[in-house]
Amino acid sequence: MSLLSAVGLSTGKQVRYAIVGVGDIAQEAMMPGVSHTGNSVITALVTSDPEKARKVADQYEVADTYTYEQFDAMLASGRVDAIYLATPNWRHAEFVIPALKAGIHVLVEKPLEISTQQCEAIIAAQQASTAKLMVAYRLHFEPATLSAIERIRSGELGEVLLFTSTFVQKVDPQNHRAMNGVHAGPIFDMGPYPLNAARYVFEAEPEEVVAAVGVRHPEAGLGDFDDTVAVTLRFPGNRLAQFVVSYALNALESFFAAGTKGSLAMQPCYTYGKPLEMNVTVGQDEKHHSFRNTDHFGGEMKYFSDCILNGTDPEPDAEEGYADVRVLEAIVEALESGASVKLEPFARTRRIDPSAQRETLRAVTSPELVHASNPAEGIDKVPKN
Numbered sequence: 001m002s003l004l005s006a007v008g009l010s011t012g013k014q015v016r017y018a019i020v021g022v023g024d025i026a027q028e029a030m031m032p033g034v035s036h037t038g039n040s041v042i043t044a045l046v047t048s049d050p051e052k053a054r055k056v057a058d059q060y061e062v063a064d065t066y067t068y069e070q071f072d073a074m075l076a077s078g079r080v081d082a083i084y085l086a087t088p089n090w091r092h093a094e095f096v097i098p099a100l101k102a103g104i105h106v107l108v109e110k111p112l113e114i115s116t117q118q119c120e121a122i123i124a125a126q127q128a129s130t131a132k133l134m135v136a137y138r139l140h141f142e143p144a145t146l147s148a149i150e151r152i153r154s155g156e157l158g159e160v161l162l163f164t165s166t167f168v169q170k171v172d173p174q175n176h177r178a179m180n181g182v183h184a185g186p187i188f189d190m191g192p193y194p195l196n197a198a199r200y201v202f203e204a205e206p207e208e209v210v211a212a213v214g215v216r217h218p219e220a221g222l223g224d225f226d227d228t229v230a231v232t233l234r235f236p237g238n239r240l241a242q243f244v245v246s247y248a249l250n251a252l253e254s255f256f257a258a259g260t261k262g263s264l265a266m267q268p269c270y271t272y273g274k275p276l277e278m279n280v281t282v283g284q285d286e287k288h289h290s291f292r293n294t295d296h297f298g299g300e301m302k303y304f305s306d307c308i309l310n311g312t313d314p315e316p317d318a319e320e321g322y323a324d325v326r327v328l329e330a331i332v333e334a335l336e337s338g339a340s341v342k343l344e345p346f347a348r349t350r351r352i353d354p355s356a357q358r359e360t361l362r363a364v365t366s367p368e369l370v371h372a373s374n375p376a377e378g379i380d381k382v383p384k385n
Helices: 024-036 050-060 068-075 093-101 116-127 143-154 192-202 296-310 318-337
Strands: 015-020 040-046 064-066 082-085 105-108 133-135 160-171 208-215 228-235 239-246 248-259 262-266 277-282 285-290
Touching (some): 024 040, 024 050, 040 050, 040 068, 040 296, 082 093, 082 296, 093 105, 093 116, 105 296, 143 192, 143 262, 143 277, 160 192, 192 228, 192 239, 192 248, 228 318, 239 248
Parallel strands (some): 015 040, 015 082, 040 064, 105 133, 160 239
Antiparallel strands (some): 160 248, 208 228, 248 262
């Protein structure tokens, strides 16, 4: 393992991060919150854009910048302990595996990769390394989400048998997500949110993609992929999960968990930069709960850095990433074949622990972005104080 050096420890036990992929999510959401984690600091940037490197480095007083071709040199520099990886989905293994081999910890955006084969290669690299890996499921640390999980686990809703969700937005046709086919489309970009939610609501893994239907709306000006996809999943115990994701519709995000005694609804439920809202109905009694807006990104980095500094294993690990990708891969297969797809038996060895994972850092304000823009039209994702 690449132990935190004397330089890193002298700063008050701060983990030194390289930001790899300085696009919209890194600039808008992750980087503004690093300074108030108390245990993390940005010491390097990796980007192919020299002007972006210079201007963003100036914003955050970062001394070291690298191109992607210099990634190995950055890993060997002795000036970083971990990377935050925010490249496009299909370029995750390309950077995760060398980092782990070099003993550098990895916080990688979801999905972990775009195929189970690549996920398995990442898992093998992590198991052979003493470095830690966490997949950036920021909602695993968000107070409203954790409250929902606690209510479901308490039995307040009875046996939860149905999960439904909608997560849609309009994507700018000029954004790379609209230009790189199915692996950049809504299945892999937005699908992890309702899929992961269904898995933590049921605390189980789906057995079958019962149906997946995709449609295309030429007027949206997007690429050669299904811009709107509806999915039905069968879980053990005759439980069903259904969700729709889209790049072509006005922004909407919600999920509902229906049980034999009551139900829980969250809207909004997935995005950042706004308070998340919850309605809980038990019998005829309905109560509304509003949660303070928090810094999702700073919170997840704070948690991961604590894991690194304390020698503990993070919860949303590579297995959690694999658990979603195996289903996303099957959804693509179901779309292409027009038939249902059975999933091989799989058991998650660890679930979310609300008592240990709740983070409450205050929300932060995003700076003006440099050569990057939010992919969505008609949705404000910039965190506010």
